[in-house]
Amino acid sequence: MNKNIEPLFTPWKIGNLTIKNRIVLCPMGGTSLFGWMEPHHLDKDACDFFLDIAKNNVGLLITGIAPLRNLIGGQWLYKKKSVFKKLKPYMDEIHKTGAKLFVQLTAGFGRSFSIPNNLAPIIKNKFLSCLLKPIINLPYLCASPSKLPSRWLEGYTCRAIRKNEIKKMVYAFAQTAKLCKDAGVDGVEVHAVHEGYLLDQFTLKYTNHRTDEYGGSFENRYRFAVDVVKAIKNVCGKDYPVSLRYSVVSKTIDFCEGALPNEKFIEIGRDMQESEKAVKYLQDAGYDMLNADNGTYDAWYWAHPPLYMPQNCNLEDVSHIKKFVNIPVVCAGKMEVEVASKAVENGLIDAMGVARQFLTDSHWVTKLIENRIEDIMPCIYCHNACLTMAHYKGVANDQKMQDSKHMSRCALNPTTMDGGKFDIKPTKKVKNIAIIGGGVGGMEVARIATLRGHKVTIFEKSNQLGGVFISAGLMSFKERDRKLLEFYKNQMKKLNINIKFNTTITQNDIANLKNNFDEIIVATGATAKKLPIKGSENVIDAIAFLNNPNNIGNNIVIIGGGLTGCEIAYELSLQGKNPIIIESKNDLMAVQGICLANSSYLRDYFKHHKTQIFLNSQVKEILSNKVIINVQNMEISLDADTIISAIGYTPAPLISKDKHTHIVGDAFKVGNLRTVIWRAWEIAKKL
Numbered sequence: 001m002n003k004n005i006e007p008l009f010t011p012w013k014i015g016n017l018t019i020k021n022r023i024v025l026c027p028m029g030g031t032s033l034f035g036w037m038e039p040h041h042l043d044k045d046a047c048d049f050f051l052d053i054a055k056n057n058v059g060l061l062i063t064g065i066a067p068l069r070n071l072i073g074g075q076w077l078y079k080k081k082s083v084f085k086k087l088k089p090y091m092d093e094i095h096k097t098g099a100k101l102f103v104q105l106t107a108g109f110g111r112s113f114s115i116p117n118n119l120a121p122i123i124k125n126k127f128l129s130c131l132l133k134p135i136i137n138l139p140y141l142c143a144s145p146s147k148l149p150s151r152w153l154e155g156y157t158c159r160a161i162r163k164n165e166i167k168k169m170v171y172a173f174a175q176t177a178k179l180c181k182d183a184g185v186d187g188v189e190v191h192a193v194h195e196g197y198l199l200d201q202f203t204l205k206y207t208n209h210r211t212d213e214y215g216g217s218f219e220n221r222y223r224f225a226v227d228v229v230k231a232i233k234n235v236c237g238k239d240y241p242v243s244l245r246y247s248v249v250s251k252t253i254d255f256c257e258g259a260l261p262n263e264k265f266i267e268i269g270r271d272m273q274e275s276e277k278a279v280k281y282l283q284d285a286g287y288d289m290l291n292a293d294n295g296t297y298d299a300w301y302w303a304h305p306p307l308y309m310p311q312n313c314n315l316e317d318v319s320h321i322k323k324f325v326n327i328p329v330v331c332a333g334k335m336e337v338e339v340a341s342k343a344v345e346n347g348l349i350d351a352m353g354v355a356r357q358f359l360t361d362s363h364w365v366t367k368l369i370e371n372r373i374e375d376i377m378p379c380i381y382c383h384n385a386c387l388t389m390a391h392y393k394g395v396a397n398d399q400k401m402q403d404s405k406h407m408s409r410c411a412l413n414p415t416t417m418d419g420g421k422f423d424i425k426p427t428k429k430v431k432n433i434a435i436i437g438g439g440v441g442g443m444e445v446a447r448i449a450t451l452r453g454h455k456v457t458i459f460e461k462s463n464q465l466g467g468v469f470i471s472a473g474l475m476s477f478k479e480r481d482r483k484l485l486e487f488y489k490n491q492m493k494k495l496n497i498n499i500k501f502n503t504t505i506t507q508n509d510i511a512n513l514k515n516n517f518d519e520i521i522v523a524t525g526a527t528a529k530k531l532p533i534k535g536s537e538n539v540i541d542a543i544a545f546l547n548n549p550n551n552i553g554n555n556i557v558i559i560g561g562g563l564t565g566c567e568i569a570y571e572l573s574l575q576g577k578n579p580i581i582i583e584s585k586n587d588l589m590a591v592q593g594i595c596l597a598n599s600s601y602l603r604d605y606f607k608h609h610k611t612q613i614f615l616n617s618q619v620k621e622i623l624s625n626k627v628i629i630n631v632q633n634m635e636i637s638l639d640a641d642t643i644i645s646a647i648g649y650t651p652a653p654l655i656s657k658d659k660h661t662h663i664v665g666d667a668f669k670v671g672n673l674r675t676v677i678w679r680a681w682e683i684a685k686k687l
Contacts, residue, residue, distance in 0.1 A: 110148070247270065
């Protein structure tokens, strides 16, 4: 083990409970031990996930949120006692590893409940909403401290929660915690004075307009959270550990608008002055630990930081509030191991909170201890599978139902929470496999096929591996993409995969390949779509720009406001350039699969930096130094030193698939890393 990280591997205490090291698996939606959208049960996938991590040297595991009531059906968890009887022997297995486990319990979501877009017409219709209540009670799930606008569904006002409903929740917290304790669970975490969830909405002035004992004064606003911990302690005893998921500062400017790092703004949520008071108040009420970061759903990128956010983005604020409490404080948010270790050594925090990296590589702590850093597959903060809750103008949560039911998957690792579907099994017949193209798709097929026992040869036309991912990783904020590429290159070397560089396969070579290999994998990528517009010869595509970003001038017009176009605009803005985005839809990144944490950061960035954006716009003509667009029947001429097309790509498979020829990556269907890698696994496991 590197000496620089030794402080992370020292014991610490939460109350009277000793934790063996200072790495904490933070809770994630979809990793509840009791199921997510199904009726309450002991979820085998979640159990396997946590036990695997416990066996790999993690000190404390905190499960994903367990709703006090089923989302579907509305049954109370504490009434399902059979679940907790099954939990007890599982906890015995966890404890054999030396790890400790807390169960996170949630009061709910309030205005932050991500209303599925296909249910939006129902919740807006009182009759249909009432009719559906026995199955899914949407008004209850959205119930907030006061009448508030939904974060997800424009034009919908969430109803105010009733006092009797609060009392029932407080009671349910206590009864469920007692069942957890009796089952051998080491502690519970209350969800949450954090991220703009229901308990947090009570604490914040901009979301709590109540005039009863739960609104108004500081003490009233924090009453719900205080009532919860007191009720738990009353039933479980004062020594039973209760953690609180906590946001230090809300980082919120307005409804649906967050504050960017280092931005000067007027806080409408919890500011640092109130937080200094709140943490002491919550500690004195009985909370034994703060599991902390920043943000609300209006500033969601602080709690779920995408690749655009700085590393260790919450450390400064979290370490500050530790000065005001005597209980341990955990910091989460793109934490770097050596930075966290130094912070622990200096007493700035007590432990390092990590979540998504465990989805990507559940053994990363063991590899860290064994100094096998190069074998850790890095999380790239893409949210392409773990959190695909997308939102844009006119659409609520545009998430596929399959993703809603199976959150906390991983774009880079299909085996995570998959029920064994993607387990790597040795092949019964060793085959010679040719892979045309050494991009991520080609390399992933090569890696999995080799691990299964096949013999693989990659034919790569250039002198390096990576394909289009090399170009994508050139943007300054994509250091994790570059780390992922290095991971793949190292795995190719470790597995001794035969790679033939500078080898272009043409149609004339196919017959020879088929004679010499049992299976052929086509991973030849995609080609940029051409603009069917007069003057399109004056345009360069996104990849051409990324490969040669020099001498582009200051005013750059980007045609296409999808993720690629927006990321290019963001990169240009970071360089001090003047990007202009043209998009035909009514919002930027108006597609499924782009997490709101990612898209809202970019939208807020463009708003705060006054980036020119033309929505509902069509390009009429392109000149050498101008783009003529039509916006609401008005013609506008935009000066441009460079014009970049980011309108998408078309699959470019070298050959068609047949019984022994398989197409992967963008050559199969243009998508993102999730579609590329999951498709690669599907093919590799069948070879």
